[in-house]
Amino acid sequence: MEVILYSADWCPWCQRTKMFLKENKVKFKEMNVDKNPEAARDLIEKTGQMGIPVTLVDGKPIIGYDVPRLKQALKLK
């Protein structure tokens, strides 16, 4: 399962999403849209979203810190 988190350091909901993934021992790649403008362009192209956090689970975007959807996509209890 490939998990990519689009985030920024000072975005509180991104930090919550990161904590959630770590707590659930989900391996993920973080793309910082603030430090890396290419990641921002990538996010917009892949998801059609101009907001963060976005978690891509096998290419499927989960917008915001949405625990029920994250759990479902990551097959967590």
Next chain:
Amino acid sequence: MQEFDLIIIGAGPAGITAGIYASRRALKTVIISENIGGQIMATTWIENYPGFSQIKAVELVQRFEDHVRHFGVDIIQEMVVELNETEGGFIVKTTQNEYKSKAVILAFGKSPRTLDVPGEKKYTGKGVSYCATCDAPLFRGMPTAVIGGGNSAFEAAHLLSQISSKVYIIHRSDTFRAFETLVEDVKNKGVEFVMNSEVREIKGDNFVKSIVIENNKTGEKKEIQVNGVFVEIGSEVKTDFIKDLVKLDESKHVIVNEKAETFYPNSDKIRHGLFAAGDLTNVPFKQIVVSAGEGCKAALQAYNYIHGIETKGHVADWSASKK
């Protein structure tokens, strides 16, 4: 249907504190909330909560969550859409399930106020944002507009001025509510102020391309090319779904007494079993510590209600020494 002694709707400081107190009184308690932390999460640092001279908002929320879960309270992350009174209690309906309880504490706080103009919903997440600290980096090199005239609007404009190619502040009045130092700072950064103007429409294709604004003095309309619209016009209580259950004030806040009890609409009769705490109430001073205190009161009063204890005068509560 799952049944509880107490359902708390909302997981901000009021709801979390209510959960802690209710669980320590052995009430079978659950918190139902779409998100955890409430409006704290809209800020970065907290510097006025006792015990923490400076703590990241996200860390304080994590501590709140860990604390209430430590006492066995589950947080169901679902959106509440209906609340109805039933025999012996209340039914709370979410987008996914229904739950029953003997008592309910309303603690779902406030939500960002929306513009309610054509295009706003369609372009939310596609150029329209309610969180500049979250989404600003995605607008690097693009023209953006901030709607509002308060401190949060100017903080957003300050942030965007370092990222965007051009920043406008669109404000419906001819004066700002924001601190003068903040206004000066933003002005010096080249942000353009568009006064006495209101957004009438947000236009675009897949993403925002422009906004139509109208001068509310002259009626003149014009279109400004922007890719980002940051709505910073304050917050509001979304109490419409409970307006037939409880008494609201003119700003739609739930009216409570000193014991966090609510009233029937248009009446001074207490609605037993239904309590409210935090930013959604008419209690002044919207602060984390105030909300936490009100949440505590609501939980203790809910306990008294469930156990048929009448509170007269001031009663000391020693439960803090018991686990």
